[in-house]
Amino acid sequence: MSRVLEGIEAGRLQPDFTLLATMVEYIAEMPDKLHHPKEDQIFALLRTKTHELDAQLDRLEAEHRDTVPATSRLDRALVSYVQGGAAAFGGFRDAVQTYIADEWVHLNTEEGAVLPAARRLFSPEEWQEINADFARNGDPWSGADNRYAELFKRIANLAPAPVGVGASGLDAT
Ligand SMILES: [Fe+2]
Numbered sequence: 817m818s819r820v821l822e823g824i825e826a827g828r829l830q831p832d833f834t835l836l837a838t839m840v841e842y843i844a845e846m847p848d849k850l851h852h853p854k855e856d857q858i859f860a861l862l863r864t865k866t867h868e869l870d871a872q873l874d875r876l877e878a879e880h881r882d883t884v885p886a887t888s889r890l891d892r893a894l895v896s897y898v899q900g901g902a903a904a905f906g907g908f909r910d911a912v913q914t915y916i917a918d919e920w921v922h923l924n925t926e927e928g929a930v931l932p933a934a935r936r937l938f939s940p941e942e943w944q945e946i947n948a949d950f951a952r953n954g955d956p957w958s959g960a961d962n963r964y965a966e967l968f969k970r971i972a973n974l975a976p977a978p979v980g981v982g983a984s985g986l987d988a989t
Pocket residue numbers: 852855876880922926
């Protein structure tokens with residue numbers, strides 16, 4: 817999404833609102849509905865083992881609760897862009913950049929602090945239970961009925977190279 821926005825900003829790409837809307841839909845569907853609830857289970861178990869991470873877990877859980885408002889901020893920014901055209905591009909770009917920056921901080925906390933602690937403190941039986949629970953949803957990247965894989969494929973087909981395999985996005989005129 818960053819690459820596509822950079823292309824639009826540099827004048828290399830024409831905005832493809834179908835592509836942008838599909839990307840926002842993927843973000844809204846995949847992490848919001850499937851990924852975060854699973855992580856919350858790990859956080860809850862971790863709280864029974866240590867209080868060292870309480871402040872970080874409080875923040876991560878609050879961010880999980882904010883995911884639906886966060887993606888609707890992206891939605892609203894995209895609607896403003898569709899309505900306002902080029903003059904409204906900056907608002908959409910800023911909303912996407914803010915979302916991405918926030919996600920990196922969130923992921924880095926999970927991967928750098930939370931998961932190493934879970935690895936240290938959870939028993940093999942507890943991991944088995946967590947793994948079984950994760951497996952119930954099948955491959956999280958594919959989703960039920962392959963929904964997320966299909967969405968992702970649609971994005972790859974719409975996005976111009978080198979991001980995806982779609983047309984160049986350049987105006988022929
Ligand atoms: Fe998370």
